[in-house]
Amino acid sequence: xxxxxxxxxxDIIVVGSGAAGLYxxxxxxSHYRVGIITKDTLKTGASDWAQGGIxxxxxxxxSPQFHKEDTLNAGAGLCDESAxxxxxxxxxxAIESLVEMGVAFxxxxxxxxxxxxxxxSHPRVLHAADTTGRAIVSTLTEKVLQRPNIEVIAQAIALQxxxxxxxxCCQGLSVLYQGQIHWIQASAVILATGxxxxxxxxxxxxxxxxxxxxxxxxxxxxxxxxxEFFSISPHRFNPTRGAPFSDx
Ligand SMILES: Cc1cc2nc3c(=O)[nH]c(=O)nc-3n(C[C@H](O)[C@H](O)[C@H](O)COP(=O)(O)OP(=O)(O)OC[C@H]3O[C@@H](n4cnc5c(N)ncnc54)[C@H](O)[C@@H]3O)c2cc1C
Numbered sequence: 001x002x003x004x005x006x007x008x009x010x011d012i013i014v015v016g017s018g019a020a021g022l023y024x025x026x027x028x029x030s031h032y033r034v035g036i037i038t039k040d041t042l043k044t045g046a047s048d049w050a051q052g053g054i055x056x057x058x059x060x061x062x063s064p065q066f067h068k069e070d071t072l073n074a075g076a077g078l079c080d081e082s083a084x085x086x087x088x089x090x091x092x093x094a095i096e097s098l099v100e101m102g103v104a105f106x107x108x109x110x111x112x113x114x115x116x117x118x119x120x121s122h123p124r125v126l127h128a129a130d131t132t133g134r135a136i137v138s139t140l141t142e143k144v145l146q147r148p149n150i151e152v153i154a155q156a157i158a159l160q161x162x163x164x165x166x167x168x169c170c171q172g173l174s175v176l177y178q179g180q181i182h183w184i185q186a187s188a189v190i191l192a193t194g195x196x197x198x199x200x201x202x203x204x205x206x207x208x209x210x211x212x213x214x215x216x217x218x219x220x221x222x223x224x225x226x227x228e229f230f231s232i233s234p235h236r237f238n239p240t241r242g243a244p245f246s247d248x
Contacts, residue, residue, distance in 0.1 A: 006153065006177065009185035010035040013173060014192055015158045015213065018045035019133065021192035022140035025150050026101075034150045035184065037175055039157045042141055044208055046194050050133030052117065053125040056091035059114055062122040064088040074119035080226075095126060103139045104128055153177065158212065161189060161220040170220065191217060196230050 010033050014021045017038035025034050038044070057067035067088040072079050099105065099112070105126045106113040116123040128135035144150050156177040162185075164171045172185040196211025197203030211230065218224050 006175070006182045006184055008033075009172075009187075010151075011186065012188045012190065013037060013184060013186040014190045015173070015216075016045065016192035016194060017042045017141075017144075017152070017154075018047035018192060018194050019050075019136050019140065020047075020194070021190070022137065022144050024190050024192055026140065026143055026147070030147065030149050032149060034147075035186070036144065036150060036152045037156045037158050037173075037184075038152065038154050039212075040208055041154055042144075042152060043137055044206065045137075046197075046205055046209055047133045047137045049204075049206060050136075051130045053115065053127035053132050054095070054136075055117075055120060055124050056095045056126065057088060057122065057124050058092045058095060058112070059122060059124060062124055064092070066122055067091065067120075067124065070119050070121050078229075098136060098139070101139050101143055103136050105132075105135070158193070158216060161216050163220055173216075 012028055012032055013035045014025045015037045017036050021036060021038070025036050028034055055067070057064050065088075068084055071084045071088065072081065075084070095105075095112075105128050112126055114123040115125045115127065117125045126132070144152065153175070156175045159174045159176055159181065161170050162172040162174060162183060163169070170189050171187075172183060173189055175182050175184055191213035193211075193213030193216075195205050195209045196214060197205025198207060198210045203209070214224055214227070214230070
């Protein structure tokens with residue numbers, strides 16, 4: 001991690017190195033100079049703890065329409081339908097891309113194994129033993145570290161978005177790194193800072209889940225909504241394993 005690197009403008013800064021941040025960085029064209037800012041080590045986030053699995057309607061007898069109906073039913077009228085539609089439309093290709101990158105989801109014979117869980121009407125939950133998140137994050141991390149256009153700046157805390165007062169657009173951000181505040185220039189900033197469970201007295205979220213991305217965006221003038229649904233995970237803590245585990 002070179003402090004020197006922080007003075008050169010980036011094309012894009014991604015804040016957060018969970019599944020969302022790593023995947024976003026890998027989806028960007030390789031001619032962009034990309035920086036991933038993460039406030040602890042690369043693998044410290046909720047993604048590494050996710051165990052139960054990841055849903056996608058990819059079985060031949062299943063369909064995105066069934067996935068959508070199940071999600072809307074489970075949401076009891078509270079879902080944002082366009083977000084659900086986006087999710088079910090893109091879940092299949094996202095899984096395909098993870099498999100291509102090498103994520104070792106469990107298999108039944110040659111086919112991906114899928115379980116029937118929770119409110120799903122079809123078996124569509126893919127998993128890698130009971131460490132699905134870890135399998136995804138490990139593969140994505142490996143890919144990120146192989147990409148010469150991506151620089152990882154670890155133990156750096158994003159503090160504030162840098163708004164151009166004339167154009168009212170984001171031109172970078174400030175970061176606390178090695179005891180100093182640095183202003184990093186970037187044409188775009190992607191906030192992938194995960195959940196905010198730590199703002200509650202009881203949570204299964206890791207210590208880094210303090211809702212920073214929402215606070216950064218809000219302080220920069222963004223409208224925030226549906227905060228009561230902000231990263232809630234129905235899991236309990238298993239003290240013998242030192243990490244939470246799924247009830248499912
Ligand atoms: C115990 C548990 C079990 C779960 N099980 C499942 C499951 O089975 N299936 C499922 O779909 N979901 C599950 N979830 C939910 C799932 O893990 C999360 O929704 C998902 O991992 C979020 O990914 P993310 O990349 O957005 O956030 P995270 O993985 O939390 O990553 C956030 C990143 O942002 C960084 N960061 C935060 N603030 C700053 C800052 N100011 N500056 C720099 N970096 C910052 C953090 O260090 C971290 O790298 C579970 C969650 C928990 C806690």
